[in-house]
Every structure is written in structure tokens, then in C-alpha cells.
Amino acid sequence: MAKLLIVDDDIHIRKLVLTYAELEGLQCAEAASGREALEKIKAGDFDLVILDIMMPGIDGFETLGELRKLSQVPVIMLTSRGEEGDKLLGFNLGVDDYVVKPFSPKELMARAGAVIKRSKSSVNEEIRFGDLYISPGARTVLIGDRSLNLTPKEFDLLLILAQNERLVLTREQLLEKVWEYNYVGDTRTVDTHVKSLREHLGEYRNLIQTVWGVGYKFEYHEET
Incomplete structure (x- = not known):
């Protein structure tokens, strides 16, 4: 059972997240401050930390900086801030995802599950969807016996x-995760790469859906 640490000075937020996390089968612990969170991380292993930014004492950014000296546990930042500068600072400090208040508890749990799944999977573990094989370690993509000739950014995407x-x-988010903020441009580059990626995927192009x-x-669906 994956173990989650919920760090927020607002008890109502903690209890809301805890309720939904336990419904997902997660084992939960709580901390009302950054100092308390660091003490709990020193005392036990966690699979994920959900960390608020605006807290009394040391804030979420300071807590994350100290946490990274102790552990590489995945962290989702939970905050009322949405400015790009805050996101940049968080990602530079090693945050894995960023959720802005007010948030959907179900979406937060979906993101938590995805982060935990990524952290537990081997960097070389092959991902398979039907006849589509993605090998993170070898950085190769196959459809059956056919190898796709993707650019590095297409593969990362x-x-x-x-x-x-x-x-x-x-x-x-895709710009942040794939281009890592050092890309100077706009979101149209994502659309361009998705279009090219779909062309490479051929019969599997519909796996990437536009919202x-x-x-x-x-x-992915079995009938794809």
C-alpha cells in the first residue's frame, strides 16, 4: 500500500485530501507545517508528499528545499498561486506536479496515482499498448516489428x-515537462509536435486525444 504525506496548515484541506486518498487505498499521514513534515519524513518512508506552499513558519518552497536534502520522494505542490514564476521555482526545486486551488479532489488523486506509478516503475520498464511498445531505457518505440523514427522531443512527448x-x-504542462522551461516560445510548438507524432503513430494516432x-x-482501449 502506497503511503502519502499530506502537508497543509488548513485542517479542512488535509481532511478533504485524506478522505479521497483513503478511498483510493492510500495510507495517509498528516503534517500541519513544514517542520512537522520534515520530522515525519526523517522518521518514515513515503511514496508521495502533497505539499502546500502558503504555510506559517517555513513555507512550501523552503520545506521542499530541505526535503530534497533528505529524500527524493515525489512531491505534488498544492497552492492557491498560479503564477509561472512560482511553478518555475517549484520545478527547479524538484517538484513532480503542480495543482492549483481550488482543485478537484478526483483530479488530484488521478495525478497522485500517476506520479506514484511513474516513481515505482523502472526507468527501463517497457510500456505496452497493444502492439505499441515504448522502451524508456532504450528510447525506442515499436509498432509490431516497425521502429518509429522519432525526434528526441517527440519521444519525450x-x-x-x-x-x-x-x-x-x-x-x-507539456512544455514544462518536455521542454523544461528553457524553451523560448509558445504552446503552438506542442501542437506541432503532437501532429507529427500522430503521423508517426499511424493506426495508433487516436491514442493521443485532443481536449x-x-x-x-x-x-488506450483494447479495440484501438
Whole structure:
């Protein structure tokens, strides 16, 4: 059973997240401050930390900085802030995902599940959808016996979508995850790469679905 640490000074937020997390079968612990969270991380192993930014004492960013000296446990930042500068700081400190309040508890749990799944899978573990095989370690993609000739960014884009199956990723999130903020441009580059990637995928092109006005998601069905 995966173990989750919920860090927020607002008891109502903690209890809301705890309720939904336990419904997903997660074992939960709580911390009302950054200091308390660091003590609990020193004392036990966790599979994921959901961490608020705006807290008394040391805030979420400071807590994350100290946490990274102790552990590489995945972290989802939970915050009322949505500014790009805050996201940049969080990702530079090693955050795995970013959810802005007010949030959907079900979406938060979907993101939590995806982060835990990624962290537990081997970097070399092959991902399979029907006859589509993605090998993260070898950075290769096969459809049956046919090898796809993808660019590095096309491969990274396909991999992050596949690792977050059924989860909608915005164009901004894909830019953050694939281009890592050092890319100077706009979200149209995501659309261009998705178009090219679909052409490579051929009969599997419909695995990448457009969510109009938001971004993209990867979804496989047996009949695909």
C-alpha cells in the first residue's frame, strides 16, 4: 500500500485530501507545517508528499528545499498561486506536479496515482499498448516489428503522455515537462509536435486525444 504525506496548515484541506486518498487505498499521514513534515519524513518512508506552499513558519518552497536534502520522494505542490514564476521555482526545486486551488479532489488523486506509478516503475520498464511498445531505457518505440523514427522531443512527448494515461495534460504542462522551461516560445510548438507524432503513430494516432481548449490526453482501449 502506497503511503502519502499530506502537508497543509488548513485542517479542512488535509481532511478533504485524506478522505479521497483513503478511498483510493492510500495510507495517509498528516503534517500541519513544514517542520512537522520534515520530522515525519526523517522518521518514515513515503511514496508521495502533497505539499502546500502558503504555510506559517517555513513555507512550501523552503520545506521542499530541505526535503530534497533528505529524500527524493515525489512531491505534488498544492497552492492557491498560479503564477509561472512560482511553478518555475517549484520545478527547479524538484517538484513532480503542480495543482492549483481550488482543485478537484478526483483530479488530484488521478495525478497522485500517476506520479506514484511513474516513481515505482523502472526507468527501463517497457510500456505496452497493444502492439505499441515504448522502451524508456532504450528510447525506442515499436509498432509490431516497425521502429518509429522519432525526434528526441517527440519521444519525450509520447512518453510523458503514455506515463500519464487518461490524465489530461495542458499545453503549458507539456512544455514544462518536455521542454523544461528553457524553451523560448509558445504552446503552438506542442501542437506541432503532437501532429507529427500522430503521423508517426499511424493506426495508433487516436491514442493521443485532443481536449479542446485545454491540451491532450493519452487513452488506450483494447479495440484501438
